[in-house]
Amino acid sequence: MKNKTQYSCQSCGFSTSKWLGRCPECGGWNSLVEEKIVNTKDNSIAAVRDQFQVPGKTTSNLIKLGDENSNLRPGFSNRSITHSKELDRVLGGGMVPDGFVLIGGDPGIGKSTLLLQVADGFMQSNPEKHVLYVSGEESLEQIQSRAKRLKIENSNSIFLAAETQLEKVFNLVKETNPSLLIMDSLQTFSTGFIESAPGTVSQVREVTSRLMNLAKSARIAVWLVGHVTKDGAIAGPKIVEHLVDTVLYFEGEQGQTMRLLRTVKNRFGNTNELGVFEMTSEGLSDVANPSSLFLSERSQEAVGTAIVATMEGSRPLLVELQALCVPSPYGTPRRTSVGLDSQKLAILTAVLEKHAEAPILNHDLFFNVAGGLKLSEPACDLASMAAILSSIIERPIPSSTVFLGEVGLTGEVRKVSQIELRIDEAKKLGFKEVVLPWSQMDRAKKTKGISLVGIQHVSELRSKI
Ligand code: TYD
Numbered sequence: 001m002k003n004k005t006q007y008s009c010q011s012c013g014f015s016t017s018k019w020l021g022r023c024p025e026c027g028g029w030n031s032l033v034e035e036k037i038v039n040t041k042d043n044s045i046a047a048v049r050d051q052f053q054v055p056g057k058t059t060s061n062l063i064k065l066g067d068e069n070s071n072l073r074p075g076f077s078n079r080s081i082t083h084s085k086e087l088d089r090v091l092g093g094g095m096v097p098d099g100f101v102l103i104g105g106d107p108g109i110g111k112s113t114l115l116l117q118v119a120d121g122f123m124q125s126n127p128e129k130h131v132l133y134v135s136g137e138e139s140l141e142q143i144q145s146r147a148k149r150l151k152i153e154n155s156n157s158i159f160l161a162a163e164t165q166l167e168k169v170f171n172l173v174k175e176t177n178p179s180l181l182i183m184d185s186l187q188t189f190s191t192g193f194i195e196s197a198p199g200t201v202s203q204v205r206e207v208t209s210r211l212m213n214l215a216k217s218a219r220i221a222v223w224l225v226g227h228v229t230k231d232g233a234i235a236g237p238k239i240v241e242h243l244v245d246t247v248l249y250f251e252g253e254q255g256q257t258m259r260l261l262r263t264v265k266n267r268f269g270n271t272n273e274l275g276v277f278e279m280t281s282e283g284l285s286d287v288a289n290p291s292s293l294f295l296s297e298r299s300q301e302a303v304g305t306a307i308v309a310t311m312e313g314s315r316p317l318l319v320e321l322q323a324l325c326v327p328s329p330y331g332t333p334r335r336t337s338v339g340l341d342s343q344k345l346a347i348l349t350a351v352l353e354k355h356a357e358a359p360i361l362n363h364d365l366f367f368n369v370a371g372g373l374k375l376s377e378p379a380c381d382l383a384s385m386a387a388i389l390s391s392i393i394e395r396p397i398p399s400s401t402v403f404l405g406e407v408g409l410t411g412e413v414r415k416v417s418q419i420e421l422r423i424d425e426a427k428k429l430g431f432k433e434v435v436l437p438w439s440q441m442d443r444a445k446k447t448k449g450i451s452l453v454g455i456q457h458v459s460e461l462r463s464k465i
């Protein structure tokens with residue numbers, strides 16, 4: 001059969017049959033690389049599926065929507081709880097037996113550490129099963145020494161292999177019959193069906209789709225690690241997100257111990273869930289009450305700080321927002337923001353200038369979300385503005401006040417979602433007052449024991465701080 005050649009952009013995954021100097025999709029220069037696809041009969045998805053068909057199980061994919069005791073997807077009902085409550089939360093209530101999870105993140109953030117702990121936790125709740133951990137980037141000794149450090153208890157039920165050839169991994173799967181397969185990492189594996197180097201777009205795609213087939217036909221939970229690369233030189237996890245069931249991203253500042261695990265996509269649960277972990281000398285441990293962690297270093301009644309209750313998935317989180325305004329020596333004032341989109345900050349400052357008479361256009365503004373969290377929720381508008389205003393007029397906000405509200409371009413304060421949950425969390429952490437949209441006062445009154453202050457327009461903000 002004829003071999004096909006294609007040129008794939010290594011940054012965005014665009015492919016074409018002829019070489020181009022510039023990728024028409026993402027505009028990257030010199031990013032197209034020749035990739036050969038060996039076209040053999042075995043290359044079909046059906047071949048992989050046949051290889052792993054579980055004997056005795058139905059081959060038909062046809063059932064009725066209402067069929068309850070169908071054994072086609074046992075996953076949804078038989079979730080196994082992992083070792084960590086935070087991890088269960090991001091997975092939507094535990095691990096699905098044939099779920100395919102992609103976990104992305106910067107190198108060194110703690111992905112391999114988490115997966116060893118996942119393997120250990122899985123063995124604790126499923127002592128009769130097996131786990132296969134395949135590493136393409138570390139030696140067996142390295143993994144063993146990490147396992148010692150993590151005090152992995154079930155090390156005799158976890159098979160370890162150092163391998164980069166996908167076909168050989170499949171043989172290992174046949175040999176060890178695992179219920180959980182961990183592949184670390186995506187960019188190091190390659191299949192013989194494609195000639196290009198490991199980590200190129202076509203390899204990454206092919207490896208992922210073959211693993212997906214393995215997960216579904218042999219009913220194995222597969223966890224795949226993908227490094228996020230900034231320069232796009234190696235194809236990253238973004239390119240295969242659409243193929244997998246669940247996409248988790250591991251974030252955190254280098255040098256800090258807090259790690260955030262975020263659900264970007266989940267066929268078995270909510271997206272935007274957030275798990276909070278701490279990296280300790282014995283691996284990752286759950287942070288049971290993240291709000292108190294985010295607020296732990298807060299200084300009392302400081303100028304330029306305000307607290308907001310933001311929703312991360314189904315969980316409310318209290319976060320401190322900080323603003324520093326200093327008179328600008330230049331015609332164009334500086335705007336620097338960490339954790340809040342700079343476009344958003346530009347809008348908020350313009351609304352403040354226009355509707356709250358804050359002389360912000362001749363001030364440099366530095367904005368920060370404490371604890372390294374990234375905020376994208378409109379419900380944080382009012383608190384961000386309160387922090388900026390407090391810095392401009394040099395008046396501290398009482399440390400027991402929380403702000404909630406979206407602000408429109410005309411300065412009106414709009415409703416936020418799930419207000420009761422947010423107020424409850426504030427009350428739990430000992431806050432005494434919530435400034436919230438006037439239109440939601442009635443709904444919020446259900447929560448007793450915290451004083452509520454309604455606000456209709458940002459022009460009133462000055463009198464509330
Ligand atoms: P690792 O899991 O190797 O990261 P990744 O697989 O995402 O590249 O973790 C790397 C960092 O974690 C490393 O700098 C050391 C740190 N670490 C701890 O702080 N405590 C531990 O118990 C372990 C195993 C690692």
Ligand code: MG
Pocket residue numbers: 108111112113184
């Ligand atoms: Mg690793």
